[in-house]
Amino acid sequence: MAKIDETVMRETRYIAGITIILSVIMEAVFLIIGKWDYTVLLGNIFGGAVAIVNFLLMGITIQKAILKDEKEAATLMKLSQTLRNMMLLITCVIAIAIPFMNGVAAVIPLFFPRIAISLIPLRDRIAINGKVEKNGE
Amino acid sequence: MLELAIGIILGSCALGAGVAMIAGIGPGIGEGNAVAKACEAIGRQPECKGNVTTTMLMGCAVAETTGLYALVIAILLIFVAPGRLVNILMDTIK
Numbered sequence A: 001m002a003k004i005d006e007t008v009m010r011e012t013r014y015i016a017g018i019t020i021i022l023s024v025i026m027e028a029v030f031l032i033i034g035k036w037d038y039t040v041l042l043g044n045i046f047g048g049a050v051a052i053v054n055f056l057l058m059g060i061t062i063q064k065a066i067l068k069d070e071k072e073a074a075t076l077m078k079l080s081q082t083l084r085n086m087m088l089l090i091t092c093v094i095a096i097a098i099p100f101m102n103g104v105a106a107v108i109p110l111f112f113p114r115i116a117i118s119l120i121p122l123r124d125r126i127a128i129n130g131k132v133e134k135n136g137e
Numbered sequence B: 001m002l003e004l005a006i007g008i009i010l011g012s013c014a015l016g017a018g019v020a021m022i023a024g025i026g027p028g029i030g031e032g033n034a035v036a037k038a039c040e041a042i043g044r045q046p047e048c049k050g051n052v053t054t055t056m057l058m059g060c061a062v063a064e065t066t067g068l069y070a071l072v073i074a075i076l077l078i079f080v081a082p083g084r085l086v087n088i089l090m091d092t093i094k
Helices: A006-032 A038-065 A070-097 A103-118 A120-136 B002-044 B046-093
Strands: none
Touching: A006 A038, A006 A103, A006 B046, A038 A070, A038 A103, A038 B002, A038 B046, A070 A103, A070 B002, A070 B046, A103 A120, A103 B046, B002 B046
C-alpha cells in the first residue's frame, strides 16, 4: 500500500478536529432542545466517521491522480466521486433504516467538512499572526 | 381513486428523487476537470505540488457538498415525503 502524502494527512487531521468539535456542539444542541438519547450519539459517531473517511479517500485519490496524465486523472476522479457518493447514499440509508441510530444526527455530520473548509481563512490568519508574534519576540 | 392518488404521490416522490440526483453528475465532472488542470500545473512547476494539492483538496471537498445536498434531498423524498404526503391526504379525506 502506498504511503499517504503528508499534505493529505495534515488536512485530514484538521477536518477530523473540526468535525469532532462541531459534533460536540451538535450533541449539546440536542441536549438543550431535550431530544438527546443514545441514538443521537451513535448516529453522530457513525456520520462523523463516514465524513472523515470520505475526505481521506478523496485525498488518497487526488494523491494518486496527480501522478497520472490529465485524461486518466479526470477519469479516476470521476470514478472515485461516484463510488464515494454511493458510500454516502448507503450511509444515509443505513442511518435512517436502523432503529438504534438517529438519521438526522447521522446526516448532519456529513456537512461538517464543508464548514471546516469555510474556517480555513481563519486558521491561516491565526497561523500568520502566530508567526508574526514569534518573530516579534 | 384513493389508490390512484397514493400511487401518484409515491411515483412523484420517486421521480423527484431521481431528478435531484442529476445534481450528482456535476461534482464528478468538476472534480475531474480540477484534477486534470492540477496535473498540468504540477507538470509545469513540480515544486508547487504541496500547495496545489492542498488547494485542490479543499476545492474538491467544496464541490462535493453540492452532490451531498442532492443526496439528502433524494433521501428525504424517498423516506420522509411519501409518509407525510399520504398522511395529509388521509386527513383531507376525513
